[in-house]
Amino acid sequence: MKKEESQFVVKVLLSTLAIVIAVIGAKCNELESREGGDHRGIQDTPKITIFSPSRIDDSYDHYTIVDTAIVEPTKIFATAALSRKLFLFDMQSNEWRTVSEFPNVDGSLWHLTFVDNSIGFVTGNRGTLLKTTDGGKTWKKVTPFTTYDLYEIVFTDSRTGYLVGDMTLVVEGFGLSYRVAVFKTSDGGERWQQVYSKKNAIGPIFAIAAISSSECIIAVGGRQLLRTKDGGKSWQKVSGVELSENARITGIDFASNRTGWLIDSKGGLYRSEDGGITWSREELPDESGRCKWQALDINETGQGVAVSEDGCVLFTSDGQRWRRLETAISDQLEFAKVFHSEALITGNKNLWRFKF
Numbered sequence: 001m002k003k004e005e006s007q008f009v010v011k012v013l014l015s016t017l018a019i020v021i022a023v024i025g026a027k028c029n030e031l032e033s034r035e036g037g038d039h040r041g042i043q044d045t046p047k048i049t050i051f052s053p054s055r056i057d058d059s060y061d062h063y064t065i066v067d068t069a070i071v072e073p074t075k076i077f078a079t080a081a082l083s084r085k086l087f088l089f090d091m092q093s094n095e096w097r098t099v100s101e102f103p104n105v106d107g108s109l110w111h112l113t114f115v116d117n118s119i120g121f122v123t124g125n126r127g128t129l130l131k132t133t134d135g136g137k138t139w140k141k142v143t144p145f146t147t148y149d150l151y152e153i154v155f156t157d158s159r160t161g162y163l164v165g166d167m168t169l170v171v172e173g174f175g176l177s178y179r180v181a182v183f184k185t186s187d188g189g190e191r192w193q194q195v196y197s198k199k200n201a202i203g204p205i206f207a208i209a210a211i212s213s214s215e216c217i218i219a220v221g222g223r224q225l226l227r228t229k230d231g232g233k234s235w236q237k238v239s240g241v242e243l244s245e246n247a248r249i250t251g252i253d254f255a256s257n258r259t260g261w262l263i264d265s266k267g268g269l270y271r272s273e274d275g276g277i278t279w280s281r282e283e284l285p286d287e288s289g290r291c292k293w294q295a296l297d298i299n300e301t302g303q304g305v306a307v308s309e310d311g312c313v314l315f316t317s318d319g320q321r322w323r324r325l326e327t328a329i330s331d332q333l334e335f336a337k338v339f340h341s342e343a344l345i346t347g348n349k350n351l352w353r354f355k356f
Helices: 003-034
Strands: 047-053 055-058 061-072 075-080 085-090 095-101 109-114 120-124 129-132 149-155 161-171 175-185 193-201 205-210 216-220 224-228 249-254 260-264 269-272 280-282 293-298 304-308 313-316 333-339 342-347 350-355
Touching: 055 085, 055 095, 061 085, 061 109, 061 333, 061 342, 075 109, 109 149, 149 205, 161 205, 175 205, 175 216, 193 216, 193 224, 216 249, 260 293, 304 333, 304 342
Parallel strands: 205 249, 249 293, 293 333
Antiparallel strands: 047 350, 055 061, 061 075, 075 085, 085 095, 109 120, 120 129, 120 149, 149 161, 161 175, 175 193, 205 216, 216 224, 249 260, 260 269, 269 280, 293 304, 304 313, 333 342, 342 350
């Protein structure tokens, strides 16, 4: 082949390659547009991987993880159903191991939260509340203040926190009857006082968010949204959240003391810009309304996730725009905890690590 012919062939190949690259780029832009427009600052393909199985094998016992708390990237605690033990993930062996056991606890341990790297709390049945001040090395039982089963616990700062409790009663001829309560601490969790209670509630408190030391919002029975602006002295009904039939509010959280998000089990996503006083409905990505949403969590930088029992995952990296993972996870997802630039998602089969 002559030199001139070789140069001509090379030019043709380079021109063809340039056209192919341009077409691929256009397709990528089209796909990005379909998923919700401009996503600068958001990774096109967030990474989600299995962190560990949800089942913990401990000697002859087997437990299923209920909740987790990420104290720091290498220190992750977990509670498990029907267990009085606290588990810590061993990064060397990639297994969960028992770090604390509480034989005197009456019932199971439920939810975990850490205010900072040192101070943390674990809730449980029949008024059980445990506290650590050394990052989980030792725990003490907080002086009992109720016989209610205690569940979700949230803090606004090192001193102010809110705690959900309920008591489920079986009434002959009527089915289940719920007594619900909210407790507040102003001294870092040493003493708690009841700031809300209701007998014959329509259900337990499905979600709670602490906005500031004086502001808190709860979803009673998953249907009635109440807010306090005076630390629990009074509670007002919140409007703007129109739930479809059989839908329940399953997640509320705030990226700041003004901007918050709420999701219901039928795919209603709502946003507030005034600390939860008013809410407006937002559009969800395609098909997300068909998922049965279970939980939502968002941190102060605006990174957040919402998960469903169908394996669907919504995520935001800026607290403004939500996207959905293209492929659902083959697991029943129940809880999510966001920590720095990643989230730990609790499923029925596995724990999943999501990186923004």
